[in-house]
Amino acid sequence: MTPHALYVFAAYGISALALAGLVVWILVDQRARRREMVELEASGTRRRSDRKGAAT
Numbered sequence: 001m002t003p004h005a006l007y008v009f010a011a012y013g014i015s016a017l018a019l020a021g022l023v024v025w026i027l028v029d030q031r032a033r034r035r036e037m038v039e040l041e042a043s044g045t046r047r048r049s050d051r052k053g054a055a056t
Helices: 003-042
Strands: none
Touching: none
C-alpha cells in the first residue's frame, strides 16, 4: 500500500465517521423535539396552525 492510498483511505474513513455522527445527532435531536412536543401538547399548549376556525 502506498502512502497516497493510506491518505485516501484515512480521508474516506474520517468523512464516513463525521457523516455517521451527524446522522446520529439528527436522530437524537429529532427524538428530543418529539418528546418536547408531546409534553407541550399535554400541558395544553397548542400550535397556532391548530386553531379551529382559522382562515384558510
